[in-house]
Amino acid sequence: MDIQVIGVRDLPLIRKGDDLPALICEKVAFEDGDILAVASSVYSKAKGFTRDLSAITPGADAVRIAAKTKEDPRFVQAVLDSSTDILLEHPFILSELPSGHIGVRAGVDHSNVEDGRIIILPPDPMAAAAEVRDAIRRITGKNVRVIVTDTCGRAFRRGQTGIAIGWAGMTAIDDYRGDTDLFGHVLEITEEAVVDEVAAFANFVMGESHQGVPAVVFRNCRAWNGHDNVYFMPEEDIIRTALKGNKKD
């Protein structure tokens, strides 16, 4: 059966305290097995994971880095507050978050929120995905899978794409180890990061500006088996090691 991809339109501007799963369930007739992708920005706004710039006092590191990146030191402080390790300070901050995700400016957003406020990523994005999944089951009785997405840069290629920062009801990786190709050979490529492949297309459907499509439903996608081990250990991450070696500038 063909896959259907449905952008969820006509949702309101999301504010702190909104019941996001309930609002989405008003617009979508979910079926068992659907994959719902939700933009982290709206999840964070609903849960109050936003900050007032005026309430942030930048520390010495934030002031020092902001002078290099030409950003607001209070914004830089928020990025540092969201980060557990800084891989690069300049020309942009690249850092690791508590979840293991590595992203530019720790995923802190100025866009799609009121002036003077910023959106931070959900501190526990796996729990966020599980919470949305459980809420949809409670409201509709349907067993859906959920991905929380963010728009993110990547190495070696210009432009941002959507990635998964949290997921529930599926593993991040489809593990093909032991599987064979059309000629019966054992495969070379064995770990497909399917959760990011779905998040990427969801992000295309969402867009980046005033489209107002913060959620996307995928119907008739296969299930897969694998694991959630999507983040490298620091010492097995070759590119991180290279960046750390070159961090001082």
Add this chain to the structure above:
Amino acid sequence: MDIQVIGVRDLPLIRKGDDLPALICEKVAFEDGDILAVASSVYSKAKGFTRDLSAITPGADAVRIAAKTKEDPRFVQAVLDSSTDILLEHPFILSELPSGHIGVRAGVDHSNVEDGRIIILPPDPMAAAAEVRDAIRRITGKNVRVIVTDTCGRAFRRGQTGIAIGWAGMTAIDDYRGDTDLFGHVLEITEEAVVDEVAAFANFVMGESHQGVPAVVFRNCRAWNGHDNVYFMPEEDIIRTALKGNKKD
């Protein structure tokens, strides 16, 4: 209108000389505006972009690198032959191709081809996409958009995803510069690599092993405007610069 995503099934094993666009048109009733994603592996097999390992004589560099990566020196020679610049030799070869694409083992594949043969990426993947697009227009009269995909690793996250190595009838990047968010602010995220977002989901539908789905059709996807400038200049690529600095091991 919802987006439909259709895996193209029941294609034969593709061999040199096969008319791949004609074979696909037998299975798909194309509509104007469809996006067709084609796996680079089948395009390369149809065009004869494969090599016999037994016909390759490894040079000194290939022998030296193969001792580190524990690969067949003839395979390593094929990777070097496909590459214009080597960013990393070990634990895997990461290199730049003539198109500007940076990939592990230069995208050279052992899988889904006969024993002792390897598949190399199309040397001109943009021309490959244009050729498939023109052929479909000739056969069906329909104006479709085409992406040539490959499965590829990425930095900072385990697992491979699909990316676009060639495209025709669209730009790689949806350029939002000057666009505004839901609150009227100018956007921070301005260049969305939509061609890779579509390729990623196509790769999910294709799978990696014996699924036999080398092509995927997307129906009802919006059009976008932007540019094709997806590859950085070497000197603007921070991660490449860091890797080059640490290349010697």
